[in-house]
Amino acid sequence: MNIKDIQKQLSDFADERDWNQFHNPKNLAMALSVEASELVEIFQWLTPEQAEAIMDSDESEHVKEEMADVMIYLIRLADKLNIDLEEVVADKIIKNGEKYSVETSKGSAKKQTTLKEKIKNLIEL
């Protein structure tokens, strides 16, 4: 099953249940963030080491379900907004490659701002 197939399945699922009244982009974005937080909740009190071993714990099914829920709302939102998820991800990876060059970012998690973004901020001055 690929993303397009999942998109169609989720759309039919919502149609059958008359859920389009709830699935406007604002609500779907909220639902997506709520599911992301349910994933975070699993990890919140764990040490980094315990987090690494999560799939060997009795939370492994829980992790899978929360990740599925995030994906489901993301695909549903993409469908509603007519966005091609694979395309926007490919574009973003190229942009990140420019923003976070190997030279400036090696071993550093520091957020970068591109020259283009800085000039944009400057013009708005």
Next chain:
Amino acid sequence: MNIKDIQKQLSDFADERDWNQFHNPKNLAMALSVEASELVEIFQWLTPEQAEAIMDSDESEHVKEEMADVMIYLIRLADKLNIDLEEVVADKIIKNGEKYSVETSKGSAKKQTTLKEKIKNLIEL
């Protein structure tokens, strides 16, 4: 490009920048939820009608980028945890079909608990 290809690209990207030290599952789940909130922020003051029209506004690129960021961290986390995203989504759709039957859920956004989940809670009593 499919999910497996993206996964490989993101993994190489992180390797080249020596970012695996930051990309433990706990941190990736946090980053995922932060990106989801950046998406929510675009919608927070909009009416449902304005939200529907977001792709005709000057926020359309912003929406694409935030959705790409959510997807990127989700795929990255799946890679780290050795989870097949398409598989867990397919499983979750089946589970949701049992939980939210057309009969009980038509036109209702009410959260459901399956009999199995209720019995699980009962046993833990």
Next chain:
Amino acid sequence: MNIKDIQKQLSDFADERDWNQFHNPKNLAMALSVEASELVEIFQWLTPEQAEAIMDSDESEHVKEEMADVMIYLIRLADKLNIDLEEVVADKIIKNGEKYSVETSKGSAKKQTTLKEKIKNLIEL
């Protein structure tokens, strides 16, 4: 300045800017969660040790501002919903004391369910 004073100040601030049209409870809850995520973002790539030392870093002002933003939206929402924050916190601390007894919770971050909550789940069966 106490919570009631802050509440009044924030209400006047919104009135003067004609912001009540945006400040419905749904939007305020979203804004609150977005600010909470901006706080999380500061910590996302840090080790627990680096996080402990955050107030000695150049992120200390940033932390204060994000915490202030969370508090501001929480107080604003409480005002809109006519909720006494200090009272609900006092009630919740009592409830948590019952839920997380020293005996069952010493050294454990495990989520507890009270007997009352379990029976509530059972009745809904």
Next chain:
Amino acid sequence: MNIKDIQKQLSDFADERDWNQFHNPKNLAMALSVEASELVEIFQWLTPEQAEAIMDSDESEHVKEEMADVMIYLIRLADKLNIDLEEVVADKIIKNGEKYSVETSKGSAKKQTTLKEKIKNLIEL
């Protein structure tokens, strides 16, 4: 009960349960954002009108509890970081007053950037 009293109560609560091992600033920020999302979840499928009436619904206790949980983790984090919440809120309200003047912000939810912030961005160019 004021914030200082609550802070003391929560600190004693954690001490008695040996929870300081879990309550580092990173984990507390995560927990705060998770509670904020639990609040968002209550509102996610509601219309703005239904959200306005939430305290007349059977979710009113739930809203109070989630708001209390957000407040509890915010106060707990402030305690750990030695931050005076009332002071940082008072400072932020002054800053917001400069950032969102009545003239530029009347009836508009548009995010503003202060001249100071723009110059800061420029210098980092």
